[in-house]
Amino acid sequence: MRLREQPLHALSRQANRGRLYLDQGAARLRIRSSIKGFIRNLHLLYGAFPYLQADTGFADHHVELRRGRRLRALIRPQSRFRTDGQEPFEPFPLHGALPLFEWGINWSFAQRANQYILLHSGVLARADRAVIMAAPPGSGKSTLAAAMMLSGFRLLSDEFGVLDPNSGQLLPMLKPVALKNQSVDVIRAFSDQAVIGPLFVGTRKGDVAHLAPNETSTDGLHRPARPALVIFPAFEAGAALDCRRLPGEDAFAHLAFNSFNYHLLGPTGFHAVADVIAACPAYRLRFGQLESAIEQIRALLDEADGNAQGAAQRHPG
Amino acid sequence: MRGTAALPLPAGRHLLPLLRDPAYARGMRLADWDETLRLARHARLLGQLGYRLQADQPTWDQIPERVQGHLQAGINDAAYHAQLVRMELRDLEQALPSDLSVTLLKGAAYLLQDLPLARGRTPNDVDLLVRRADLDTAEQALKCAGWRMAVQSAYDERYYREWSHELPPLRYPGHPLEVDLHHSITPVTSRTRADDALLFADLRPIPNSRYRALGPLDQIIHAVIHLFQDSELTNELRGLVDLDGLLRQFLHSEQDWHALTERARGHHASRLLWYALHYCCAWLRIRLGLPPQRSATVAR
Structure with a gap:
């Protein structure tokens, strides 16, 4: 059963009692909140996520979204995030509880999940072969990730490349994609399948709206993907598509230093990132248009898959 | 001493038994871990707990994978902080005159002495001790080498210098850790005043290092004083676990326990020792080397 199949009032009641569970793959949350508008937004944006009926009694993160107290409940009412x-x-203002929740989860996860290498990257998969897209904010990474999901890729995350150093695989950390400013209309125009939440105007990252992960993505919450391709995207309005292969050492540096906790993990992080770079071709992709960028990524993934199969045939086992 | 004091919180019902014996984890269900992990993280004990559990392979194998992940994260975080301390000590070594006697306190000392209790422990900062007469030399040497005082106001600085047992925290710009330069282990204002002459007469070299450590008994007394005189109350369970580790490390016979009570008397810390041992006994089940009646009279 999916979250959206539950009536809103039932979710509100669970959240009120602090018993609303949410599975994001690499993290399971337990949520307490009495903010009705927030639960309505969760219902929409996490609609395709599994509804967790059974209380396992265990959550990785316990979070609370509550209203400001006393006068703050009446005058310019607030929402507060606590874990x-x-x-x-x-x-935040009361109506901004959802973006506050999303940033709060990102913060908690980045603080605590140091059993993994947390790459600052979007991750999408085709048949469990993962494309890692790493770039600083403002490079169009989230927009491209959103468009790829709407074009048939499975979204694992738009923010965290959760690399398990034991298996070398990437784990889903699935959350709504935060679209900023013009990206919101770009994605609305890109596909009529896009489920987009309310626009939050004037947050610290500008105007933000969230794209709900689709069923293809939520059905793979616990299916890891093997790194196959590394892309460093850079959006430039009106630019022609330009794709350049990067030498391994450059790709390593860009990927490792774009990580939340590479510095913390020492040799573990070094080896895990080095393994990714050894297994994946890496490209810098400048693009001005989403369709052609996605076409290019598909072709690169075909090529990487072909090479990987060729290598497997040459070295069986 | 009674060993049956009530547990501090119902939530601690799994954390304390785990700290006493890692094998306790074998009987824990996933739901039992929920608040235990949160408490351990809050008490900055996740790394130590993780390290102890991982060292006991049959127990580790029975721990749910999700829980193992949290514990591994704690271990990784602790290893990173230990590395930061080693790096800071290496930089400090360059800055401090080589003929100056510098003693490490607490976390840094446990780490460089390679005590078992340092494994998985997450140090907060670097604590150095020098003689009061050497304080200016040490301070000037660090400032010349680039360390800066983080304290803003002249009022705060004067407070530290006149009434505290340490200088305002020093930090090299860009470094994650602060350095606390102490000249004693108890504040000037404290009712308990450790005997500095006793302290400095028993310093021990740390092998393969330019630094020294307090004598074993003084390391225990310092942990005791810190437990009850520190201004922050959030890390006190960890302080107790440190003390437990030191007692297990350094005391082996009834004579050692006698020597400890004598030493506490010398530092005017008998009452604090009594309290500390009481909680070590009640919460962590340390076995005291003295008959119960004797130890109960220590503080009198």
């Missing part, structure tokens, strides 16, 4: 007694951010 295990910590409140990492200043309060």
Whole structure:
């Protein structure tokens, strides 16, 4: 059963009691909140996620979204994010509870999930072969990730490349894709399949709206993917498509230093990233148009798959 | 001493038994781990707990995978912080005059002495101790080498210098760790005043290092004083676990326990020792080397 098949009032009641569970793949959340509008947004944006009926009694992150108290409940009402007694951010306006929740989860996950290498990258997969897209904010990474999901790729994450150093595989950390400013209309125009939440105007990252992960993606919540291709995307308005292969050492540096915790993991992180770079061709992709960029990524993935199969035939086992 | 004091919180019902004996984990269900992991993380004990559990392979294999992940994250985080301490000590070594006697306290000392209790422990900062007469030399040497005081106001600085047992925290720009330069282990204002002459007479060299450590008994006394006189109350369970580790490390006979009580008397810390041992006994089940009646009278 999916979350959206539950009536809203039932979710609200569970959240009120602090018993709303949400599975994002690499993290399972337990949510407490009495903010109705927030639950309505969750219902929409996490609609395709599995509804967890059974209380396993275990969550990786316990989070609370609550209203400001006393006068703050009446005058310019607030929402506050708290996890295990910590409140990492200043309060948001009450209607901004969802973006606050999303940033709060990103913060908690990046603080705690140090059993993994957390690449700052979007990850999408075709048949469990993963494309890692790493770039600094503002490069069009999230927009490209959103468009790829809407073109048939499975979304694992638009923010975290969760690399398991034991298996060398990437784990889904699935959340709504945060689209900023013009990207919101770009994605709306890109596909009529896009389920997009309300626009939050004037957050610290500009205007933000979230794209709901689709069923293809939520059905793979616990299916890891093997790294196959590394892309460093760079959007440039009106630019022609330009794709250049990067030498391994450059790709390594870009990927490792675009990570949340590479510095923390020492040799573990070094080996895990080196293995990714050894297994995957890496490209810098400048693009001005989503369709042609995705076409190019498909072709690169075909080529990488062909090479990988060729290599497997040459070295069986 | 009674060993049956009530547990501090119902939530601690799994954490304390785990700290006493890693094999306790074999009987834990996934739901039992939920609040245990959160408490351990909050008490900055996740790394130590993880390290102990991982060292016990049959137990580790029975721990749910999701829980193993959290524990591994704690171990990784602790290893990173230990590495930061080693790097800071290496830089400090370049800055400090080689003939100056510098003693490491707490985390850094446990780490360089390679004590078992340092494994998985997450140090916060670097604590150095020098004689009061050497304080200016040490401070000037660090400032010349680029360390800066983080304290903003003259008021705060004066408070530290006149009433505290350490200088305002020093930090090299861009370094993640602060360095606390101490001249004693108890604040000037404290009712308990450790005997500095006793302290400095028993310093021990740390093998393969330019630094020294306090004598074993003084390391215990310092942990005891810190437990009850530190201004922050959030890390006190970890302080107790440190103390437990030191007692197990350094005390082997009834004579050792006698020597410890004598030493505490010398540092005017008998009462604090009594309290500390009481909780080590009640919560972590340390076996004291003295008959119960004797140890109960220590503080009197």
